[in-house]
Amino acid sequence: MQINTQVPALKIGNLVKRYKDGFQALNSISFQVNQGDFYALLGPNGAGKSTTIGIICSLINKTSGSVEVFGHNIDENFAQAKRLIGLVPQEFNFNAFEPILEIVKYQAGYYGIQTSIAKEKAEDILNILGLWEKRKNTPRELSGGMKRRLMIARALIHDPQLLILDEPTAGVDIEIRRSMWELLQQLNNDGRTIILTTHYLEEAEYLCRNVGIINDGNIIIDASLRELLDQLKKETFIVYLKNSVTEAPNIENVTITLTDDRTLEITPESSQTLESIFSIFAKLNIQIVSMRNKSNRLEELFMNLVKK
Secondary structure: OOOOOOOOOEEEEEEEEEOOOOOEEEEEEEEEEOOOOEEEEEOOOOOOHHHHHHHHOOOOOOOEEEEEEOOEEOOOOHHHHHHOEEEEOOOOOOOOOOOHHHHHHHHHHOOOOOHHHHHHHHHHHHHHOOOHHHOOOOHHHOOHHHHHHHHHHHHHOOOOOEEEEEOOOOOOOHHHHHHHHHHHHHHHHOOOEEEEEOOOHHHHHHHOOEEEEEEOOEEEEEEEHHHHHOOOOOOOEEEEEOOOOOOOOOOOOEEEEEEEOOEEEEEEOOOOOHHHHHHHHHHOOOOEEEEEEOOOHHHHHHHHHHHO
């Protein structure tokens, strides 16, 4: 299928969803995701994220508004739009007793892919995702991280250009989550557009370039991640020291708090850089072992926006 590279991967205009009981889940929202983007769609539970994804994938009927996938209106060209989308839902929804290879091949059949071609494509995808050695195993025998990878493999079998991931690392430990991040970055680097919903805001800050925040069925932010984080003028760092100190050093335009004899909280003004602060520390013979952000910056901004 030929794709017009000039059009957005996803364009949503004045989208409304009103249920029969009168509840309005979406209040005329509009936003777009450009081709090749890694876009975070964030919001608290019940904000409208799942409803939006459901409408994009034609799992939920909209009340009004428009959705275009690479220029294909989902009302007018449903088949073309659907073929361009790969959905990775949060809940596992495959047959727990069927071999992994068969699950992926079976999914290919929904898109009219011939069996011989489906097997070849499935082998390629399972190799990329590190699952080929497990191809004869059933999902019951897989770890949580491998099950997540299987969900992605199934979504990729028809080579979609837009991959939508709903909480892809939910319930996995930090080590597996980091490996998933590397995988998703590679998929994006290969040219695939990705939309991500997540409750791990560190994940969005690490992976995404642009972000939309939805709350009570309204888009309250649609901007680049850099623009959002620039709104936070100050950032506090936790600094761990090699040796004990009895008091916090006094540095102009820097707030420094001694939390214990080897830990400092540092909040620089915009006129001070970390490099200049550490240079002063070196002159004072204060040796730094490690440093981290006190809190996730996107999380701080997200909570403030949602409160407002």
